[in-house]
Amino acid sequence: MQVSLLRLFNRPMSEEQTLILKDLLVDHYSRLLDDELDKVVAERGYTQKDFNDMLNGDD
Structure with missing residues (x-):
């Protein structure tokens, strides 16, 4: 794939x-990452409180 893109x-x-091309690629991968994050958050049932606890080092 990389060789094809280089060509x-x-x-x-x-x-x-x-x-413009760099921005396009960053936007694309950002959307993929957001989708994956949403999937993980939904699967694990994380809430805003969970994220706050993680940020504050609460266990």
């Missing part, structure tokens, strides 16, 4: 185009 983008790109 696809093996052309001159402006700094603006490069930033």
Whole structure:
């Protein structure tokens, strides 16, 4: 996959185009991470109190 992407983008790109592409990839992976986090939170039944306890080091 990585080689395919390198071949696809093996052309001159402006700094603006490069930033747009990076933003697109970051947005994509951010959405995937959010989806995975939502799934884990739902599976484990975490509440806001649980997160607060974790942040405060409460057991």
